[in-house]
Amino acid sequence: IKWTTTKRYQPYTQWPQARLDEIKTRIKQSQWRLGYHIQPTTGLLNDPNGFSYFNGQWHLFYQSFPYGAVHGLKSWVHLVADDLVHWQNLGTALTADSPLDAQGVYSGSAIPVDDQLFLMYTGNVRDQDWVRHPRQNGAWMTADNRIEKLSQLLINEPAPRITEHFRDPQILKHAGMYYALLGAQYDDQTGHVVVYRAPVVTGPWTYQDELTFSTEKLGYMVECPNLVFIDERPVLIFCPQGVAGSVLATDNVYPNAYVIGERFDWDHLAFVNPSPLQNLDDGFDVYATQAFNAPDGRALAVSWIGLPDTTYPSDVEDWANCLSVVKELTLVDGQLRQRPVVENQQLRQASLTMATMTQALPRQSELQVTVPANQQGKLSILTNLDQQTGLVINIDTVHGKMVVDRALAGRPVATDYGTTRAVAIEPGQPLTGQLLLDNSVFELYLNDGQQVLTGRIFPPSQHWALNLDQLTADVQGWRLDTLNK
Numbered sequence: 001i002k003w004t005t006t007k008r009y010q011p012y013t014q015w016p017q018a019r020l021d022e023i024k025t026r027i028k029q030s031q032w033r034l035g036y037h038i039q040p041t042t043g044l045l046n047d048p049n050g051f052s053y054f055n056g057q058w059h060l061f062y063q064s065f066p067y068g069a070v071h072g073l074k075s076w077v078h079l080v081a082d083d084l085v086h087w088q089n090l091g092t093a094l095t096a097d098s099p100l101d102a103q104g105v106y107s108g109s110a111i112p113v114d115d116q117l118f119l120m121y122t123g124n125v126r127d128q129d130w131v132r133h134p135r136q137n138g139a140w141m142t143a144d145n146r147i148e149k150l151s152q153l154l155i156n157e158p159a160p161r162i163t164e165h166f167r168d169p170q171i172l173k174h175a176g177m178y179y180a181l182l183g184a185q186y187d188d189q190t191g192h193v194v195v196y197r198a199p200v201v202t203g204p205w206t207y208q209d210e211l212t213f214s215t216e217k218l219g220y221m222v223e224c225p226n227l228v229f230i231d232e233r234p235v236l237i238f239c240p241q242g243v244a245g246s247v248l249a250t251d252n253v254y255p256n257a258y259v260i261g262e263r264f265d266w267d268h269l270a271f272v273n274p275s276p277l278q279n280l281d282d283g284f285d286v287y288a289t290q291a292f293n294a295p296d297g298r299a300l301a302v303s304w305i306g307l308p309d310t311t312y313p314s315d316v317e318d319w320a321n322c323l324s325v326v327k328e329l330t331l332v333d334g335q336l337r338q339r340p341v342v343e344n345q346q347l348r349q350a351s352l353t354m355a356t357m358t359q360a361l362p363r364q365s366e367l368q369v370t371v372p373a374n375q376q377g378k379l380s381i382l383t384n385l386d387q388q389t390g391l392v393i394n395i396d397t398v399h400g401k402m403v404v405d406r407a408l409a410g411r412p413v414a415t416d417y418g419t420t421r422a423v424a425i426e427p428g429q430p431l432t433g434q435l436l437l438d439n440s441v442f443e444l445y446l447n448d449g450q451q452v453l454t455g456r457i458f459p460p461s462q463h464w465a466l467n468l469d470q471l472t473a474d475v476q477g478w479r480l481d482t483l484n485k
């Protein structure tokens with residue numbers, strides 16, 4: 001298929017079912033499909049949307065273009081779970097079938113209101129000259145998961161100075177009022193987060209102010225803002241595009257950043273004493289993380305594992321990207337920690353005995369690694385046993401440095417942005433790591449979630465091994481269950 005603009009934005013009704021069947025057949029041959037991560041049935045997946053708890057279940061949606069591994073006409077696909085792990089895919093929930101979202105149902109969020117779930121999302125609308133007019137829309141979902149879009153816009157009043165880049169509403173409730181945070185570009189090409197407020201979710205929504213959370217310039221656009229509270233402290237997770245390296249150094253095409261405040265001043269919509277910007281993930285492929293305060297008291301997050309403007313080796317199989325496992329966010333001594341939710345331990349099957357320096361490793365596994373202080377060596381996930389190459393984790397607890405190298409893990413991915421990612425760790429201290437492996441994804445949580453490195457690899461072979469080179473380490477492991485059949 002030649003992906004012209006017309007083809008990418010062709011209405012779903014004009015695609016034959018045969019196209020999806022053909023992709024599904026091709027995907028069956030793939031050795032990169034995932035065992036327990038949420039992945040697209042066909043086509044491209046991007047941002048998580050509408051992550052919420054409603055009607056006794058967890059709900060999660062994702063941005064989808066089902067007809068190929070390109071960013072085309074987007075819709076929302078709906079998943080539910082009782083436990084944040086065993087997700088059931090309920091299929092497409094919102095499609096671009098209205099004049100208010102004709103060129104795509106873009107990202108948004110969800111909040112339970114009475115006995116329904118309210119969805120707020122951006123409708124991507126383009127006129128005949130292909131000029132974009134972003135529309136902020138709403139929809140109601142009933143307890144039996146039936147969705148009805150509102151016929152009127154939620155935000156009519158264009159906020160001052162905002163260009164066509166105005167999207168990704170996150171809706172939250174405070175002191176009886178609803179707030180919506182949106183990513184916005186101003187006409188001087190700067191990125192911001194702006195705030196609207198409404199007494200009831202269906203509006204009227206009125207512009208309040210921009211969110212104050214940093215004194216730095218945040219590049220030319222901010223996407224996917226999410227405000228969560230942890231121990232009453234505000235944490236903003238967002239994607240600043242084009243941010244200067246002096247404000248936030250990143251090796252990726254765009255970063256997924258966060259800022260922590262001492263407290264949040266609701267009157268001025270301002271972070272009090274915000275931290276500098278930090279990378280949410282120090283790896284290769286995390287973007288558009290969505291987080292919310294769950295009714296059980298936890299702050300939960302899920303990330304898109306994939307980046308905008310990036311092609312992946314699975315594209316030729318007509319599918320791309322996946323979501324991370326669900327992570328719990330906490331603060332320890334004022335520092336953000338991210339850990340896979342405890343429910344994830346249900347995936348653990350047989351434990352792996354780590355007897356030799358090199359041993360077979362299931363491609364869906366979890367490793368808990370403790371490296372003592374004063375070690376310099378390598379832990380490798382060998383994905384090519386003939387060549388003895390794979391994903392290499394260089395660990396130096398003498399000087400306090402860890403480098404993940406995917407150069408020889410399989411097919412090259414986004415090599416223009418480098419093949420390694422490095423993090424500083426405490427010198428002279430032991431290092432602990434929790435490594436989740438799933439065929440073509442790794443998520444590495446260091447020191448109880450102080451740092452996380454996530455990435456894709458596209459290995460050549462079915463047989464993997466774990467190898468320790470010059471490294472003394474205590475390794476425990478489990479084979480992890482297959483949920484995606």
Ligand code: FRU
Pocket residue numbers: 046047063074106107108122167168223224287288308
């Ligand atoms: C981020 C993003 C959002 C937009 C969506 C469209 O990845 O560009 O800003 O709503 O993806 O799929």
